[in-house]
Amino acid sequence: MTDLLASLNSPQQEAVTTTEGPLLVLAGAGSGKTKMLTSRIAYLIQTGRARAHEILAVTFTNKAAREMRERVVRILDGTGFAPYDMGTFHSICAKILRKEAAYLPFTKPFVIYDDSDQHTLIKSIVKAKNWDEKLYSPKAFQYAINRLKCDAREPGDPFAQVSRMIERKFPELWEAYHRAMIDNNAIDFGEMITMTYRLLRDHEDVRAFYQRRYKYILVDEYQDTNRAQYLLLSHLAKPEFGGRGNICVVGDEDQSIYGWRGADIKNILDFEKDYPSAKVVKLEQNYRSTQTIVNAASHVIANNLERKNKTLYSRESIGDPIIRLQCPDDRFEAEQVVKEIQAQLAEHHDLSFHDFAILYRTHAQSRLFEEFLRQAKLPYKIVGGLRFFDRKEIKDVMAYLKLVLNPDDSVSFRRIINVPARGIGKTTLDKLEAAWGQKGSLWTFFCKEMDQPTLFAGKTLKKLQQFRDMIERWMTEVAVMSVVDLYHKIIDETNYIGDLRNEGSDESHERIENLEEFNTVILEFEERTEDPVGKLTDFLESVSLADAPETDGQQSSIQLMTFHGCKGLEFPMVFMVGCEEGLFPSVKGDDDRVIERELEEERRLCYVGMTRARRLLYMSHAAFRRVWGNMLYQYPARFFNEIPANLVQVRDHGREYSTDRVRSI
DNA sequence: ACCGGCCAGATTTTT
């Protein structure tokens, strides 16, 4: 125990030992937040204040939850168990919803719809209603629904922020979407949170159960919580709802960068108003970066108004100044950054490729860097972009598995009824859907039609019946089969990989590799599952809520990612590129209040990027940049003016087009 | 059923 506390500084100690009552920990970048959180959990367990199932620890990513669990296990070192309920909001909610299914509108195990499933469903509704997709864009509906769900609204509630274009049709669509989701036995990400919230709100017995169970609640990245998550936590923790009030939230308002997704920075700013007895602890010492980097970042963020009063400082060395690269154009910028990396590698032998990160505002910017890195034969890796579980082939096999578990899932049904191609064309599907008319379960309707055919005959009927028989057979087998076995059955009987092999293209080859990776994902799941037979529900849930599988064993490489993607990471050498007005900060709009709010979020993004750097930070900008085919004259980001001049070394590479550019124009 | 051309859209995306 003394060991546990001895390695902490005094505010960290305070945050760990203040176990009772509401606690707000304002944890600046690199201030040892995870160390504090894991120590606190271990402290609760080691002092006997709580047992493993009496702690609820919520994070935003699986990665964060995993790391936290590993560290708690290491600290406890066999003296106790890590909390059972340690995970993302969504995984905790899924667990509760499965357990309390009796209170919910689901008749069977529900499946989770991701954004693209959701999009497909909305699109099919718009189509079934014969609305013009140009006028009533499914994307706009989807965005509006998700935003409203972040605010814990339901169909029928008054709504504001819905775009003019779709306003009139919106209530009807939301109603239809809501009903369709229930018919499909499906739940979307937003609904997982709001449904859990409403469950706790409306059922006192359920609420009391979880309030009694969770003696201590910890929430990481509190600045990124939305209204629905806030309400959910309130119903678990707030004394006015019967909660114990032992809630510890940890966050940094200066790192709130998901406002556009419904995160409400007010949650952290107003915590003390919410819980008047709250104690506040500030972790202000940064252990990560040089003083120069911390000072510069602090000066930038000081321009924001929406923040708490907290000052980050570093006791590391002063370090080198920030290097500002002024480039004539975007190509030059990329080339120059690659040259700098080569020079740094040559100069510092303790550095390897993975010590470098190139951070940009948008994925589209990665292209030029890739080009020059490839040319220089430097290994690099793009973090983010198209995610593993969003790939077509993975979504296809997932759709098979989902359909076997829950045949009411019309999105999965439509996705795979002709994948791989089995001669069931668009005409057939349109006919079936028109007759079904979006009422009730598509699968049930389909089966009825198969038994007493009225719409189809001959070859088409035969093919459809074969499909039905195949799915039904798997449905009966699923209870006695492990997920790998079912997966192989599906792949074999549909000849999915066989078809890809016949194609023989580079792309199909890559798809096969991804499916092999998916096979590994299943095997890993089965390894950590005691009795893997009949565990399809658990598997699908773990995948639906999962982040990309760890791609281990790869060589060290330079990391390319967006500013959003770098949160929580650190690198000795960081390049923030494209620091130009309009790109970063990227602020659009006409309402001054909106512009101001967005600008503050961009500034927080800048702060997040800067504080990733441990030793050396580069910030680059170009005078000319090709954007969607046009050459634009770009102004340096206003953030440069916010950094004291003595902390920056400017390297001016001129304002004219670089020579090769001039030649090619 | 498949291919090709045309048009719209193009920040960020923890789940």
Place this chain on the structure above:
DNA sequence: TCTGGCCGGT
């Protein structure tokens, strides 16, 4: 400028 999705032709 580049891409992905959709429609219409074979």
